[in-house]
Amino acid sequence: MHTEAMGGASTLLSLSGIHKYYRHGEFDVHALWGIELQVGAGEMVAVCGPSGHGKTTLTNVIGLLEPPSGGRLLLDGVEAAGLGEAERAVLRARLIGAVYQCFTLIPGLTARDNVLLPLLLRRRLTRAERADALALATELLARVGLASHLHHRPARLDPGQCQRVAIARALVTRPRLVVADEPTSRLDGSALRMVLELWTACQREQGTAFVITTRDQRQLVRASRTLQLSDGRIGARQADLPRHYPRPASLHAARVGA
Amino acid sequence: MTPARLALCTVRRGWLRAWAALLAIGAAACMLELGAGWLHALSLAACASAAHMALQTLARRRELATLRALGMSGPALVWMLELEALWITCGGALPGLALGAIAAWGSGRSVGPSGQEAALLASGALLPLAALLALSTACLLAALVPAIRAARHEVARGLALLPPHQDG
Numbered sequence: 322m323h324t325e326a327m328g329g330a331s332t333l334l335s336l337s338g339i340h341k342y343y344r345h346g347e348f349d350v351h352a353l354w355g356i357e358l359q360v361g362a363g364e365m366v367a368v369c370g371p372s373g374h375g376k377t378t379l380t381n382v383i384g385l386l387e388p389p390s391g392g393r394l395l396l397d398g399v400e401a402a403g404l405g406e407a408e409r410a411v412l413r414a415r416l417i418g419a420v421y422q423c424f425t426l427i428p429g430l431t432a433r434d435n436v437l438l439p440l441l442l443r444r445r446l447t448r449a450e451r452a453d454a455l456a457l458a459t460e461l462l463a464r465v466g467l468a469s470h471l472h473h474r475p476a477r478l479d480p481g482q483c484q485r486v487a488i489a490r491a492l493v494t495r496p497r498l499v500v501a502d503e504p505t506s507r508l509d510g511s512a513l514r515m516v517l518e519l520w521t522a523c524q525r526e527q528g529t530a531f532v533i534t535t536r537d538q539r540q541l542v543r544a545s546r547t548l549q550l551s552d553g554r555i556g557a558r559q560a561d562l563p564r565h566y567p568r569p570a571s572l573h574a575a576r577v578g579a
Numbered sequence: 580m581t582p583a584r585l586a587l588c589t590v591r592r593g594w595l596r597a598w599a600a601l602l603a604i605g606a607a608a609c610m611l612e613l614g615a616g617w618l619h620a621l622s623l624a625a626c627a628s629a630a631h632m633a634l635q636t637l638a639r640r641r642e643l644a645t646l647r648a649l650g651m652s653g654p655a656l657v658w659m660l661e662l663e664a665l666w667i668t669c670g671g672a673l674p675g676l677a678l679g680a681i682a683a684w685g686s687g688r689s690v691g692p693s694g695q696e697a698a699l700l701a702s703g704a705l706l707p708l709a710a711l712l713a714l715s716t717a718c719l720l721a722a723l724v725p726a727i728r729a730a731r732h733e734v735a736r737g738l739a740l741l742p743p744h745q746d747g
Contacts, residue, residue: 377739386735
C-alpha cells in the first residue's frame with residue numbers, strides 16, 4: 322500500500338511523529354521531535370542543518386540502525402518502528418544502502434571486496450552470481466573514478482577515495498533507498514560530479530530514493546527537496562535551498578548571536 | 580564473503596598485533612610437550628586468547644559494527660571471531676609444539692607424558708595432536724565471551740566511534 326509522496330511518486334518511506342531520545346544518566350536527550358517525512362521512489366531528499374541537531378540520528382533511524390522511541394516508520398509498506406534488531410537487519414539488507422559518516426571500510430579487504438561485501442554477506446553466491454557481482458562492483462568503482470584502485474586496501478586510499486568506495490558499496494545491492502550521512506564531505510569537484518551523476522542515473526534507471534544529510538551546498542543543487550533540521554525538528558521546507566540556505570559564515574554568526 | 584575468509588584476512592593482517600597471544604599460546608604448547616601440568620598450560624593459553632580477543636574486539640568495534648550494519652548476523656560475527664581465535668591458537672601452538680619436541684629430544688627426554696596420561700595416549704605421537712585439540716578448545720571457549728559481547732554491541736554506537744586515524 323503506497324500513498325503519494327511529494328512530487329507524485331509513490332511513497333517508499335514514511336515517517337510519522339518520529340521521536341528519538343537517549344538516556345544519559347538522569348537526563349533524557351531528545352534528539353528527534355515528531356519528525357514527519359515522506360520520500361517517494363526516485364526522489365532525492367537533502368536534510369541539512371548544523372552539527373549536533375539530529376542529522377545522524379535521523380539517518381540512523383531511517384537506515385534502521387536504531388529504532389525510534391516513538392512514532393511510525395513505514396518502509397516499502399512495512400511498519401519498521403517496532404521491529405527487533407534481527408528483523409531490522411533483514412529489512413536493511415533487502416532495501417537500504419547506506420553511507421555512514423567517516424565511511425567505515427573494512428581494513429583487511431581491497432576496495433573491490435569492500436564494495437562486494439554487502440552482497441557476499443547476504444548469502445553464498447553461485448559462480449555466475451559472483452561473476453556478475455564482481456562486474457558490478459568493478460563498474461561502480463569505475464563510475465566513481467576508482468577503476469585503477471580496485472585492489473588497493475583502505476590504508477592506501479585517501480579519505481576522499483575511501484568515501485567513494487563507501488558510496489559504491491551503498492549501491493551494489495541496487496537498494497530501493499540510499500541513506501547517506503554527509504557522504505560527500507571529502508570529495509573534490511570532479512569526484513563529486515561523478516558521484517552525483519551516478520546517483521542521478523540510479524534515480525532515473527532504478528527509481529532509487531536518496532535521503533542525504535549534508536552541509537555541502539554543491540550537492541543541494543541536485544536534491545528534489547531540501548529540509549532543514551534544527552534542534553531535532555524539521556523546519557520549513559525549502560524548495561530552493563541554495564538561495565535561502567545560510568552560508569556557513571552566516572550560520573555560524575546566527576548560532577553565536579543566538 | 581564467508582566469516583572464515585574475513586577471519587583469515589584479519590589475522591593475516593594482524594599477526595604482529597597478536598604477538599603476545601602467540602607467544603603465550605606457544606609457551607603453553609611447549610609446556611605441554613615437555614610434560615608440564617595440563618591445567619597450568621591450558622589456563623595460560625585460555626587467558627592469552629581471552630585477553631587478545633577482548634582487546635581486539637574493543638579496538639575493532641567500529642569495524643565489527645560496520646559488518647553488522649552491512650548484514651552480518653550476530654551468530655556469524657561470533658563465528659568469525661571464534662575462527663580468528665582458532666587461527667591465532669594454531670599459529671602459536673604449532674611452533675610451540677615443534678619447539679617443545681625439539682627441546683625434549685635435545686634434552687634426551689622421551690617426548691610425551693608419563694604414567695597414566697601416556698597410557699591413555701598410547702603413543703607419544705598422539706601428544707601433539709591431543710595438545711593442539713586441548714589448546715584449541717580452551718582458547719575457543721575463552722574467546723567466546725568477548726565474541727558474544729562484540730555481537731551484542733549496539734551497531735549505531737559502534738559506527739559513531741571515530742576511525743583510528745581520527746582518534747585522540
